[in-house]
Amino acid sequence: MKILYESDDVKLNNRALNYGDGLFETILVKETKIPLLKYHLARLCNGAKKLGMNFGKNDASELGLRISELANEHGSSIIKCILTRGAGGRGYRSLVDAEPEVYVQVFPSPSSMKVSLLREGVLLRECLIRLSCQPALAGLKHLNRLENVLARNEWHDDDVFEGLLLDTGGLIIEATQANIFFNIGSRWVTPDLSFSGVSGVLRGWLLDKSQELGVKTGVTTLSVDDLGKARGCFVCNSVNGIVPVRSISMSNGNEYKFQVDEAYALSNQVRSVMY
């Protein structure tokens, strides 16, 4: 593995640029803490394995060390890592022994979510584009993100915080840059991502830590019909944390409204546990 930085040249024959042949992670540093680092590195390893890239646990450890050093140096920030198969290979075919390249960038810390927005809950709208079903890539944070780009470009109204993404079969999958949970019955359930979607690190953490948090969680298939059964809803990612949703507008004009109290409480609880 080669670690590279913004000052290093990107070559035009880099496979990330030509084919989206790689993975990425967007890692939040709060002061110097990176509570989800283990999850980011595990997802990177898992993705690399699925793509057949030579990036194993030792590489992940080395990268993790470098990320921690940068966190100590820069404090609150976003560290983005783009893991690519490097250059080379003939066309789509890659070199078997290609040495992966990780480009590491440090960005300023984003402004925190406004407390009033978290308190009121945000608006979502259903996107018209449907996510395709590809079990070989589902869950990975790979660089083939045109579906998300098209989805995110469907609206320009800043009052809409996120888009709800269904798959081509009509199942609910995620938001354009966040996972989604619904409070149905006594559990916070989130869609199964075996066929589409990105398996977010905060989603994984919530599923792992639910007992400690005192909530019940679950992974299931969810259709639009289930929206009517949901008492609460939130979207989540590593940068924004848990963001309560107060309403989802569907393309047919239907609107689903949710209570935000429980999601708001969980959002605060997670923030206090994590940082």
Added chain:
Amino acid sequence: MKILYESDDVKLNNRALNYGDGLFETILVKETKIPLLKYHLARLCNGAKKLGMNFGKNDASELGLRISELANEHGSSIIKCILTRGAGGRGYRSLVDAEPEVYVQVFPSPSSMKVSLLREGVLLRECLIRLSCQPALAGLKHLNRLENVLARNEWHDDDVFEGLLLDTGGLIIEATQANIFFNIGSRWVTPDLSFSGVSGVLRGWLLDKSQELGVKTGVTTLSVDDLGKARGCFVCNSVNGIVPVRSISMSNGNEYKFQVDEAYALSNQVRSVMY
């Protein structure tokens, strides 16, 4: 539109590198002729429109002119154009007025297909990965090519020329870097690409010119069951032209064999008409 070259810097925040947010064309120059240039530019325009990029007919004309100049300068070669939305935007969301960047590279001419290989026909094998169905991106030569990369990395045996790609519904779509035609009944038919696959420029040319070539062609849905009905088969792309297929090995051990005479004759005819 900004035209850039290999000597220009690629920035790490280029959207092609981060999201595969763009399109590409691989254009064969034979001596100084570029017989499929019109098709390449039309596909680029169509793709840009579907992705919401600011690249219209005037840009295509300007790019076409530049490509012709390079063809005159370099002679037989491959000219690769990567059209990207440039940098910028917040996350997946792109800037509405982003000026697209086209990176233009000139590569040496590839060695021609061996006549003996064309005469005998090549071997194909079924790939295990299935193409996902995404009507918003189907047909486009976009930069999200992980499915093709995974497919092409499934085999390392150089005797296998190409992989046969089915979609998640089991329909035949294409090869990893070529389209496919089958001689069924009295027609050369090629799979419908409304849901998956890349709409190749030579495929388009063949469908347009079939009358002049004295063959019947058609676009249809094709399943594995149809393989047994096919007398002949070829794969085609702008670089290799028409390549007759003598056999396809399926993952269940079945093998479909084809006559190559008609495909070979068509391959020669197309080459003589085109260059």
